[in-house]
Amino acid sequence: MTALANESAPEAATPSSELDEALWLAWQAAVEKLPEGFRAEIIEGSIEVSPTGRYSHGRTANDLRDGLVLFLAGSDYAARQDMNVIHGRKVLIPDVFIAPRDTPEHVTEDGIGIKASAVELVVEVVSPGRDSVSRDRVRKRRAYARAGIPVYVLIDDHDELGMVTVLTTPDPDQAVYDDEVRVAYGTTVTIPEGPAKGFTIREDITGPGRTA
Numbered sequence: 262m263t264a265l266a267n268e269s270a271p272e273a274a275t276p277s278s279e280l281d282e283a284l285w286l287a288w289q290a291a292v293e294k295l296p297e298g299f300r301a302e303i304i305e306g307s308i309e310v311s312p313t314g315r316y317s318h319g320r321t322a323n324d325l326r327d328g329l330v331l332f333l334a335g336s337d338y339a340a341r342q343d344m345n346v347i348h349g350r351k352v353l354i355p356d357v358f359i360a361p362r363d364t365p366e367h368v369t370e371d372g373i374g375i376k377a378s379a380v381e382l383v384v385e386v387v388s389p390g391r392d393s394v395s396r397d398r399v400r401k402r403r404a405y406a407r408a409g410i411p412v413y414v415l416i417d418d419h420d421e422l423g424m425v426t427v428l429t430t431p432d433p434d435q436a437v438y439d440d441e442v443r444v445a446y447g448t449t450v451t452i453p454e455g456p457a458k459g460f461t462i463r464e465d466i467t468g469p470g471r472t473a
Contacts, residue, residue, distance in 0.1 A: 305404060329460065339361075339362040341358055346358060355384060382410070385414070408431075413438060425462050450462050
């Protein structure tokens with residue numbers, strides 16, 4: 262179950278830059294005290310704390326990353342996990358992402374994470390629970406679009422009978438992705454652009470198509 266630590270400002274108002282800085286400092290303090298198996302992100306004005314995913318979640322994320330590692334071998338890009346992606350004073354931790362293999366110039370000055378501007382693709386494997394589903398489908402979708410990340414992939418057991426959604430063409434000003442492809446589990450979908458262009462997500466990653 263995801264815990265939301267709502268650090269949003271009262272309506273009256275503190276300038277957003279001050280709120281962002283306050284959240285940033287609170288997040289830095291929080292991550293030092295989190296018990297093992299939990300992670301904290303800053304998403305849309307809140308610090309969100311969530312547990313490590315279940316076995317099936319981890320298997321899917323790792324199988325996808327393993328496939329991407331082979332696909333990207335010999336290129337200038339790598340598939341990563343368990344790293345902070347930083348956009349301004351926002352912190353996002355994708356289940357899998359693709360960024361340049363050699364990244365010193367893309368790492369934040371404080372070493373906390375990689376800059377979102379270097380990230381070419383992010384993947385979220387949706388966990389059960391209303392908060393988790395809303396986070397990945399809604400809040401993170403907006404956050405990744407605001408950051409201008411070119412490709413966002415959702416692998417979602419809880420969308421109908423299992424769906425893969427590939428979102429492209431981000432509009433950072435509107436916090437939306439203009440293009441979307443959705444396919445049911447058991448149907449192959451291909452990444453249309455970027456370093457992973459041509460990589461296919463098949464049932465060996467999602468599991469077979471399901472029946473009601």
